[in-house]
Amino acid sequence: DWFLGDETEAQKGLAPPSGPPTGASESELANIIKKVKLPAGFKMEVYASGVLAARQMAWGDKGTLFVGSFGLGNVYAIKDNGGKKEVKTILKGLNMPTGLAVKDGSLYVIAVDKLIRYDDIENKLDNPGEGKVVYDDMPSYAAHGWKYLAVDKEGWFYIPFGPPFNVGIPPTSVSQIRRVDPKTGNAEVYALGVRNSVGGDVDPRTGKYWFTENARDWVSDDLPSDKLNMISKLGEHFGYPYCHQGDLPDPKFAMG
Template sequence: MCIIKTFVRCLVFCMFCCVLPVAAQDQARPLPLDKIKLPAGFSIELWAEVPNARGLALGKKGTVFAGSTSAGKVYAVTEADGTRKVTTIASGLDLPLGVAFRDGALYASAVDRILRFDDIEENLDKPAKPTVITDNFPNEKHHGGRFIAFGPDNLLYVAVGAPCNACEPDPARFALISRIKPDGSGYEVFANGVRNTVGFDWHPGTKDLWFTDNGRDWLGDNLPPDELNRAPAKGMHFGYPYCYGSDTPDPKYGAKRDCNKLTPPAANFEPHVAALGMRFYTGKMFPPEYRNNIFVAEHGSWNRRNKIGYRLRVVKLKNNKVVKQEVFAEGWLEKENAWGRPVDVLVMPDGALLVSDDFAGAIYRISYKKP
């Protein structure tokens, strides 16, 4: 009976891989942040307790918004006189992973729809009923958490994952990054062959779109790699389900496409690290070598025999190409036991880096002071 229950639990988690956490920690339990290893001069603190904190966005007045998929809620975190307050903006939503802010309004994803909360920072304690700007996205919940963000073109980019582990879905509906106008009109596919991205951002100089992508499961512990991709233009195909990594065909679908004619990743991550949220560091608090480089949250493997991930990575670029990767923060995984799972990162106006953790129900703040 125990074996059956464990198997069913794994299947359910696989369906929502990179959307729901394995479990939720008791928020009253002190978090062992002293175990987090960071480069010299950096420190980490608990910034706010937010149940199942996932995607993050910053309001014009400094409000931090967080989506929460398993709780079905969207939260706002405000700070006054050194005290932070967590307010529930919406509840009863369907997998509200993604949040984005534009022109005073908060946008939140909910599987097949995008909601808009107007004048949100003026009405945090009593937000008005949201406007549904579109309900035309697929309603499949497998990879149904939609990461969203506004691009430099003022369009809202919406990720739509594959409705499966590995299959050939409709390329106009699944395994893609789409974009729409702020009013929900003008849907178009920007990038195809994207199995499941839960994080993207634009290079502050070139304005190219960069995004993480999670590789398929059940090819063993060491295949396929997770990816970091670069999309400088519309219409590129990034491999799924035909190819993964730089040039490796999928054992079932690979014969249908020439991997050399698809766009290879800008960088490979280790297999099954579950690379999710990513942001270019544009602040001034951290040392200059971090500026305009990428911080990536690795949520951590769920079915690998030896767990991997559960950390933050920094990816360094030169001339718009990846030249180096290194672990920036680790310690959420101890001897195969995880007490935290990073999901998203957000650069604050003062240059500090916020990190959401759905497993611990927390948002951390990482800061730097020259040693």
């Protein structure tokens, strides 16, 4: 994943990342699903097709499913018209709009370098407008720069900021989870020592933020493992780059 940044000495000679996905037809997807073995009582079906490079999803208040994308710059809206799903590309040309959330009728989209709000979105699917940038104090790194959104009951957005490389001492603006108030633009660093999180959510019972973390590469074929973390206090450090999976010292950065 981190290969999207500038090529380093360690990366030279490696195969480049694959191109954007071309997608599959509904019949092709149906054939794939037939081959999946599910536990008793489970069912799998195609909800909608033609949603390329899909990442985070969020439901609108009127039943619209919004979907961010990786690499293509698109945001999609899926409407259920009497059982038939209609897919609209409602936004184009954004810088990796992977993460999104719906709050008080507005769609929030997080790109690499800004958080944008689109008001009254479900009544404006054909013309959402330019949107309002509510937070843009973000580095423009592409590698690990794709972000995701989670909202707590007070309206704060939790946003991961990954470092622009596999492993190293990160710039002070990344390797962290920030908490942003979209009403004021105020933000605080909520956790540190985080490599690459590709999603999280707030427990509605406790208010604690849980998030995934992809660990560094090239220690071995099997290690380190990725993690599921919970932030228990403001400023908590989760180890990167000094320690991985909670108990594995980094072979370089844990020394001295």
